[in-house]
Amino acid sequence: MRFVASRRPDPLIDVTPMIDIVFQLVLFFMVSTTFVQSPGIQVDLPRSSAQTVLSDDKDINIWMTLEGAVYVDESPVTAEQLLEVFRRRGRNDPNTLVVIKADTGVSHGRVVSVMDQARAQGLTRLAIATDAGGGGGDEEPDP
Numbered sequence: 001m002r003f004v005a006s007r008r009p010d011p012l013i014d015v016t017p018m019i020d021i022v023f024q025l026v027l028f029f030m031v032s033t034t035f036v037q038s039p040g041i042q043v044d045l046p047r048s049s050a051q052t053v054l055s056d057d058k059d060i061n062i063w064m065t066l067e068g069a070v071y072v073d074e075s076p077v078t079a080e081q082l083l084e085v086f087r088r089r090g091r092n093d094p095n096t097l098v099v100i101k102a103d104t105g106v107s108h109g110r111v112v113s114v115m116d117q118a119r120a121q122g123l124t125r126l127a128i129a130t131d132a133g134g135g136g137g138d139e140e141p142d143p
Contacts, residue, residue, distance in 0.1 A: 060118075098127070100128050
């Protein structure tokens, strides 16, 4: 008896569908990722271990630098312009959140003054931004 030796063809694995799926996953993750851009204003925020407040596009973001400059949404403003921003936004939407991002060296009085100006124009939702991950009081005050 003579058997015919038949060679089985080598199985071919088509990887094209797998590459398509991996490419689609990469695209999905790239599109669904949000990129947070940090503003160009440098302030050293105080440290806190409290929960973070989520911000909204309608919020008023105020930066107060150590040099005394005040910025509203990354634009430098004078005291009169700041008051006008508060007045206009207070009339349009009194529930607008005012987020104050003051440098750690800014005096408490200046921050309270800005908060009072906002409250006087009907903006009662105020928040002070802090840098998350700090101990919140572990540092000793300067004499």
